[in-house]
Amino acid sequence: MEEDSITSALLPAQGRGGGLRFSIDPDLPGRFWVESKATWKIAGAAIFSRLATFGLNVITQAFIGHVGDLELAAFSMVISVIVGFTSGIIIGMGTALGTLCGQAYGAQKQEILGIYMQRSWIVLSGCTIALTPFYFFTAPILKLLGQSNDVANLSGRVSLWCIPMLFSFVFFYTLSRFLQSQSKNFITAWSSALGAVFNILLCWLFVSKWRMGLEGALISLNVAWWTPVIVQYVYVTCGWCPDAWTGYSMEAFVDIWPFLKLSVASGVMLWLDLWYYKILVLLIGNTKDAEVAIDSLSICLNINTWEMAIPLGLLASTSVRIANELGAGRPVRAKFVVVVSIITSTIIGLVILVLIMVLRGNFAQVFTNNVIMQKAIYKLGLLLAFTVLLNSIQPVLVGVAVGLGWQAFVAYINFGCYYIIGVPLGMILGYTFHLGVMGIWLGMIFGTGAQTLALMFITWRVDWEIEAKAIESKLNQWSSIKSQNEKNKQTC
Structure with missing residues (x-):
């Protein structure tokens, strides 16, 4: 697809009489179809993954509803208020990685993608640690918001069980953005579906069969969130992304501040929306x-x-x-x-x-x-x-x-x-x-x-x-810094 031909399909041309005439590209429907396929290749998997991960809370909520009304109220309160608040920040911050990886992949600089993702792990992990006090102080927070003592106290227990799930978000959303930028997010979709299947099976086993109650449902939820993380991590690090993942590097600690600023801006943007x-x-x-x-x-x-x-x-x-x-x-x-x-x-x-x-x-x-x-x-x-x-x-x-x-x-x-x-x-x-x-x-x-x-x-x-x-210019600057670092290593 040539740039000029697309331009002619989109922009008006100058007519002989001085007026405007529009150049209609006869292949415009074909170009539209090609771009639509490229769009839906990414969007379809992203939609499927979102429905699967959103379904995790719905499935868990359905099983907890059979445990008791108080348990259901506590779980719903934690998911909607505490998890909703903290996960919105983490998900938003993860979009910065998608921006940088997408631009680098388009520029054929795949070796930068793995560095970007490791840098995102560092930034998001620090942010997640800073957010964990909300989980430890859930009960007093909810009491301050006017919730009853019974719901607030049980919510405090539920929130502690949700801390492993919170840390799974760091890796799930960064690995997803890393793969998505390369149009490889099919693995995200299928791993999310696998997590949903595990959630149903484990909830049935722990809650319905073994009568483990609220704790059994929360264990199932944590397993369901970590399942796609493990699958995606194995896919990325074990040879299926050879150009984009070249192993762990200390370069992930370089230029943390600009990366942090973009991540924070992304987090605020999405949090205000959510x-x-x-x-x-x-x-x-x-x-x-x-x-x-x-x-x-x-x-x-x-x-x-x-x-x-x-x-x-x-x-x-x-x-x-x-x-x-x-x-x-x-x-x-x-x-x-x-x-x-x-x-x-x-x-x-x-x-x-x-x-x-x-x-x-x-x-x-x-x-x-x-x-x-x-x-x-x-x-x-x-x-x-x-x-x-x-x-x-x-x-x-x-x-x-x-x-x-x-x-x-x-x-x-x-x-x-x-x-x-x-x-x-x-x-x-x-x-x-x-x-x-x-x-x-x-x-x-x-x-x-x-x-x-x-x-x-x-x-x-x-x-x-x-x-x-x-x-x-930005990508070339990064490449020159990387080349200089490699020369310095060889000199040493």
């Missing part, structure tokens, strides 16, 4: 008929969480494809990736929007027989549909920024649009204008819309040539 709709649930707790509102909203947000696997998979593929193409010095191809990804995600979002609008009177019956709840879910279905549409486009635009390495910039946009526009506007509509859950959610949709428009603007303003040259 917690935006969790705040929605907290705000609704102060509205009239809060119990019905929270239950109906939780059902809608669960649907949104499952559906989000698709746009988040496209986020992963967009960031990798853009990083690969910019690293290879092909800025026009990188621009074409954006076009294909946005068109694809928009079509998917519109299809799901239509499905929700058509079926919103029926899907509530799947979750509840309560007529009041069904009516509440029917009303919220309209907002869910537009949330799904925005959440189909927005992650792709975030993927563009991640591929460029602009995580810090997006973090500022997220904070401004979400917490200066969305949350205050939702509170005004919900509390001042007495619109309740509809008003709070509508205000937060405006925040998401503002973020989407901002990301569209900066994507439109990107100078792809300059970005490609900047990445080339």
Whole structure:
């Protein structure tokens, strides 16, 4: 695929009469199809992996639900509050590795990938150690947030069992980004599925058969998370990535500070995104008929969480494809990736929007027989549909920024649009204008819309040539440092 031919398919040409005419490339559908295959090769595995790992908590929760109501409440509280808070930071910080590995792989500098991953292990391990006090002090934290003593005390026990799972995130998400940047994330998908199978079998054995209760379910969950880590680690270090993994190196300790800054920016960016709709649930707790509102909203947000696997998979593929193409010095191809990804995600979002609008009177019956709840879910279905549409486009635009390495910039946009526009506007509509859950959610949709428009603007303003040259310069600088280090070793 030549740069010039793609350019002719995308850009207007000058006509004889001074006006604009558009050059239509007859092979444009073919090029679109080729890029779509490359995109879905990454996105498909990422979606499958996300569904499998998300299912681990759902499976464990289902088995704990048969142990007791108190145990279920404690597990749900730890997973949603403590694990949700800490894992969001770690997952976000891991996206920095995806950016750097994708750019290096595109530039045919595979030997850097292993160094980057080891550097990420160092940074994320330090961050994880710093986050462990939240697990040791879970009980007092939850009591401070207003939870009952029984739930808070048992949650304190549950959180200690979740510490091994927390450290598995360091390696799972870095190994996944390392493989994803090389379009080898099929191993991540299948290893995640293996972890889910182990979780079901072990939960059945420990909880249902041997009556080990809550502890048995938590052991199963830890095994399920460490299973894909072990599989991916063996795959990477035992010869299946010979160019990208050349063994452990002290060079991983070089340039830690720039890597740390990008990782922290990535963590803040994703954390602000993940917690935006969790705040929605907290705000609704102060509205009239809060119990019905929270239950109906939780059902809608669960649907949104499952559906989000698709746009988040496209986020992963967009960031990798853009990083690969910019690293290879092909800025026009990188621009074409954006076009294909946005068109694809928009079509998917519109299809799901239509499905929700058509079926919103029926899907509530799947979750509840309560007529009041069904009516509440029917009303919220309209907002869910537009949330799904925005959440189909927005992650792709975030993927563009991640591929460029602009995580810090997006973090500022997220904070401004979400917490200066969305949350205050939702509170005004919900509390001042007495619109309740509809008003709070509508205000937060405006925040998401503002973020989407901002990301569209900066994507439109990107100078792809300059970005490609900047990445080339950075990678060449690293190569010169590496060569100098090797000469110094030979001299010694």
